[in-house]
Amino acid sequence: MDALVVSKCNKLSGKINLYGAKNAILPILAACVLTSDEVQLCGCPHLSDIDDMLAIIASIGGKVSFNRGQISVCCKAINPYTIDHALMRKIRSSVFILGPLLSRCGEAEIALPGGCEIGQRPIDLHLGGLKILGVDVEESPYKNTVRCKGRPRGGIVRLKYPSVGATENLMMAAAIGTQKTVIYGAAKEPEIVDLAMFLNTLGARVFGAGTDLIVVEGKGRLHGARYKPVPDRIVAGTYMAAVGVVGGDVYIEGAIGDHLDAALHKFRIMGLDIEEEQRGIRVRQNGRVKAVKQTVTLPYPGFATDLQPLLVAALCGAEGESVVTETLFENRFRYVYQLQRMGADVILDGCNSAIIKGKSLFGADVYAQDLRGGAALVIAALSADGQSTVSGVEYIDRGYQSLSDELNSLGANIKRLTLK
Numbered sequence: 001m002d003a004l005v006v007s008k009c010n011k012l013s014g015k016i017n018l019y020g021a022k023n024a025i026l027p028i029l030a031a032c033v034l035t036s037d038e039v040q041l042c043g044c045p046h047l048s049d050i051d052d053m054l055a056i057i058a059s060i061g062g063k064v065s066f067n068r069g070q071i072s073v074c075c076k077a078i079n080p081y082t083i084d085h086a087l088m089r090k091i092r093s094s095v096f097i098l099g100p101l102l103s104r105c106g107e108a109e110i111a112l113p114g115g116c117e118i119g120q121r122p123i124d125l126h127l128g129g130l131k132i133l134g135v136d137v138e139e140s141p142y143k144n145t146v147r148c149k150g151r152p153r154g155g156i157v158r159l160k161y162p163s164v165g166a167t168e169n170l171m172m173a174a175a176i177g178t179q180k181t182v183i184y185g186a187a188k189e190p191e192i193v194d195l196a197m198f199l200n201t202l203g204a205r206v207f208g209a210g211t212d213l214i215v216v217e218g219k220g221r222l223h224g225a226r227y228k229p230v231p232d233r234i235v236a237g238t239y240m241a242a243v244g245v246v247g248g249d250v251y252i253e254g255a256i257g258d259h260l261d262a263a264l265h266k267f268r269i270m271g272l273d274i275e276e277e278q279r280g281i282r283v284r285q286n287g288r289v290k291a292v293k294q295t296v297t298l299p300y301p302g303f304a305t306d307l308q309p310l311l312v313a314a315l316c317g318a319e320g321e322s323v324v325t326e327t328l329f330e331n332r333f334r335y336v337y338q339l340q341r342m343g344a345d346v347i348l349d350g351c352n353s354a355i356i357k358g359k360s361l362f363g364a365d366v367y368a369q370d371l372r373g374g375a376a377l378v379i380a381a382l383s384a385d386g387q388s389t390v391s392g393v394e395y396i397d398r399g400y401q402s403l404s405d406e407l408n409s410l411g412a413n414i415k416r417l418t419l420k
């Protein structure tokens with residue numbers, strides 16, 4: 001397990017270049033299974049989740065390579081029954097492979113991804129949708145696997161909740177075929193729009209992504225392509241929160257303001273000076289930020305649950321009292337106990353609201369238990385008097401390509417230790 005030793009920092013200044021979004025790249029990689037041609041992706045970060053997804057594709061016979069941000073995947077001949085179940089259980093996003101595998105091979109057996117650090121995360125909406133599309137789904141609770149048979153035939157799916165993963169899985173399941181699939185109640189995240197654009201680049205016919213009604217007209221065969229995934233809005237929000245914590249002047253190249261509307265609104269209430277430019281966003285802050293009375297996480301375009309821990313970290317030092325309510329994942333406040341070790345005045349009201357009274361923090365030994373909660377500890381530690389040690393960096397590596405190096409390039413002082 002590695003740890004980050006974070007020293008107090010006065011301000012951050014400089015420029016960050018955003019890379020492609022993890023949450024766009026993972027479903028796009030799964031979608032590569034839909035074609036027997038080569039797909040090339042550029043601008044991809046080196047993240048452990050991406051390595052794991054590539055290894056899953058390799059386990060079914062795909063040829064994969066990843067070099068300096070360029071990924072190549074070619075799924076010429078694949079065998080759905082050789083999929084690596086241990087890897088499938090390791091990352092949640094492995095479930096994305098189910099829709100494309102069924103579409104391509106007409107059968108698959110996958111290991112259920114199970115619950116994770118931030119909540120139970122069932123996949124009933126994925127499986128229910130596939131059943132409506134004509135797939136036979138047989139869950140094996142003892143083996144923790146699911147076996148599916150039949151090519152998705154098209155149909156009308158009404159999602160009772162706008163699940164990002166279920167919307168993406170169903171879009172991919174429906175992309176090859178001869179019939180039409182309509183998804184009502186679809187999620188509207190920018191990564192869904194990006195997946196639709198990617199599928200259409202392969203020759204698919206996906207309409208309406210970004211609204212709650214998506215139509216996929218099955219296309220017999222998809223071809224290869226070269227594609228650049230959308231920049232990572234959650235990483236952009238992380239650097240904005242970091243500027244909120246210690247102040248400074250940071251230009252985030254590639255950040256798209258429209259994708260961050262709800263977050264920009266909150267950061268502006270805190271007093272951050274945010275300029276949306278053509279190629280990125282400039283964030284400036286001088287002195288202490290102000291509290292934000294009420295924030296509730298919601299599906300897009302609402303305030304993103306993935307930015308919730310980062311916002312709380314930034315509010316820990318704010319002037320006044322803030323309340324942040326989580327509505328998507330039941331276990332998303334575990335990092336709060338770690339912030340308390342740094343002296344943060346954060347009280348959990350039940351399990352879904354945090355009441356934060358701003359005050360200064362002090363250095364402490366804390367540990368990351370999930371990706372965004374871990375990043376929140378690192379940015380909170382930037383303002384803490386003395387030194388903090390954040391262990392469990394492997395969680396942070398799942399979604400940030402060297403968060404410590406990038407913060408150091410802005411003036412932070414963070415050292416990575418490899419603990420035996």
Ligand code: UD1
Nearest residue numbers: 023093121122123124125126162163164165166306328329
């Ligand atoms: C994706 C993102 C994750 C983000 C989340 C919400 C990726 C790789 N991950 O996760 O970073 O936090 O969206 O924006 O894109 N649910 C069910 N049944 C299902 C599916 C979901 O009950 O079959 C529930 C979940 O438990 C959760 C809510 O729906 O409470 C939202 O989940 P979902 O939108 O599916 O999130 P993910 O796609 O897993």
